[in-house]
Amino acid sequence: MSNSRSFSNCTADAIREAAAALKAGYLVAFPTETVYGLGADARNPEAVKRIYEVKGRPSDHPLIVHISSISELEKWAKEIPEYAIDLARAFWPGPMTLILKRTEIAQDFITGGQETVGLRVPSDPIALALIQEFERISGSAIAAPSANRFGQVSPTSSSDVREELSNYLCDFDLILEGGRSNIGIESTIIDCTTGAPQILRPGSISHEDIASISNLTLRSVESLTRVSGNFESHYAPNARIILDIDPKEGQGLIAFDSFPTPPGVIRIFSPNTNVDFARGLYSALRNADKIGLKEIVVYQPEYSGIGIAIRDRLGKAAFGPRK
Numbered sequence: 249m250s251n252s253r254s255f256s257n258c259t260a261d262a263i264r265e266a267a268a269a270l271k272a273g274y275l276v277a278f279p280t281e282t283v284y285g286l287g288a289d290a291r292n293p294e295a296v297k298r299i300y301e302v303k304g305r306p307s308d309h310p311l312i313v314h315i316s317s318i319s320e321l322e323k324w325a326k327e328i329p330e331y332a333i334d335l336a337r338a339f340w341p342g343p344m345t346l347i348l349k350r351t352e353i354a355q356d357f358i359t360g361g362q363e364t365v366g367l368r369v370p371s372d373p374i375a376l377a378l379i380q381e382f383e384r385i386s387g388s389a390i391a392a393p394s395a396n397r398f399g400q401v402s403p404t405s406s407s408d409v410r411e412e413l414s415n416y417l418c419d420f421d422l423i424l425e426g427g428r429s430n431i432g433i434e435s436t437i438i439d440c441t442t443g444a445p446q447i448l449r450p451g452s453i454s455h456e457d458i459a460s461i462s463n464l465t466l467r468s469v470e471s472l473t474r475v476s477g478n479f480e481s482h483y484a485p486n487a488r489i490i491l492d493i494d495p496k497e498g499q500g501l502i503a504f505d506s507f508p509t510p511p512g513v514i515r516i517f518s519p520n521t522n523v524d525f526a527r528g529l530y531s532a533l534r535n536a537d538k539i540g541l542k543e544i545v546v547y548q549p550e551y552s553g554i555g556i557a558i559r560d561r562l563g564k565a566a567f568g569p570r571k
C-alpha cells in the first residue's frame with residue numbers, strides 16, 4: 249500500500265505541485281467530467297510505462313492525450329479534416345475524443361504503434377487547470393486512461409481511484425480530489441481519419457449531436473478492434489451482470505425507479521433518467537461488489553441518446569468478470 253497523497257481542495261498550489269510531479273515523471277490521477285484519469289507526461293516513455301504497469305494494461309493499447317484547448321491540436325495531429333475542427337469547436341471542452349493522424353510528437357508508446365492519436369479537451373475545471381499548468385511548464389500534454397485496473401469499472405470518485413490503485417502507486421504519485429464525475433461514463437470516441445466521422449465508442453455526445461455538426465453521414469461501426477473497451481468483459485465488476493430478465497431472490501437489481509423491487513431482491517440503484525443512470529452506474533456496480541453480490545440484474549435504458557452508451561458498457565460488462 250503506498251502513501252500517495254491526495255489533495256482535497258485543488259488550490260493553485262496543489263495544481264502547481266501536481267504539474268511538477270508529472271514533469272518529474274510521476275503519475276497524477278485527476279477528475280474529469282466523464283471518469284477519473286490516471287495521467288502521465290505524454291512525452292515521457294518511462295512515465296507512460298508506469299501507467300501500463302499500474303493499470304495492468306497491455307502496452308499496445310493506445311492512450312488518450314489530454315490537451316487544454318483546440319489551439320494545441322496541430323501539435324499532436326496533422327491532416328485534420330474540416331469536420332473534425334467543427335466537432336472540436338462544438339464539443340470541446342467536453343466528453344469527446346477525436347482520433348486523428350499523429351504528428352511525430354505522438355510517439356509509439358502513446359499510440360500503441362498506430363499512426364493515429366486520440367485527443368481530448370476535458371471540461372472539468374481541475375483537469376483543465378492541471379493540463380494548462382503542465383503544458384506551460386513542460387510544453388507537453390497529459391496521457392491518461394481511466395484510472396482503473398485493466399478490464400474493471402472506471403472510477404467516478406477519488407476514493408474509487410484510491411481503493412483500486414493505491415497498492416500500485418508510489419509515494420510521489422498524486423490523486424486529485426474533484427468530487428463525483430458528472431457524466432459518469434467515458435467520452436465518445438470518434439475516428440476522424442477518413443472522409444467522414446465514425447463513432448468507435450459511444451458516450452454522452454450522441455450520434456445525433458455529431459451528425460448535427462458535421463453535416464456528414466457518419467460511417468457505420470465496422471470494426472472496433474483497436475479500442476481496448478471492445479475486448480470481452482470490459483467495464484466489469486466482479487459480480488456477474490445479467491441483462492433484462494426478471495431478478496430472483498438474492499440477486500441485485502439496477503432499474504429505473506418506476507420498476508418495483510421483487511421480494512428478496514437487493515435493489516442497488518434506481519435512476520430516474522438516462523443521465524442519472526450514466527452518472528451513478530459505475531459506483532452502483534462498485535457498491536454491489538463491496539456488499540458481496542454475486543449477480544446483478546440490470547434493466548437497460550432504451551437505445552437512444554446516452555442510453556446507447558450505457559447499453560454498450562453493460563453489454564461489455566455482461567461477459568462477466570475478467571479473471
Ligand code: TXA
Nearest residue numbers: 282284285310311364365366393394434435475476477
Ligand atoms: O472519458 C474518457 O475518455 C477517459 C477520461 C480519463 O478522459 N479516458 C478513457 O481512457 O476512457 P481509456 O484509455 O480507458 O480508454 C480510451 C480508449 C481505449 O479503448 C483506447 O484503445 C482508445 O481509447 N484509443 C486511444 N487512442 C486511440 C487510437 N489512436 N485509435 C483508436 N482507439 C484509441
Ligand code: MG
Nearest residue numbers: 393394395402
Ligand atoms: Mg478505460
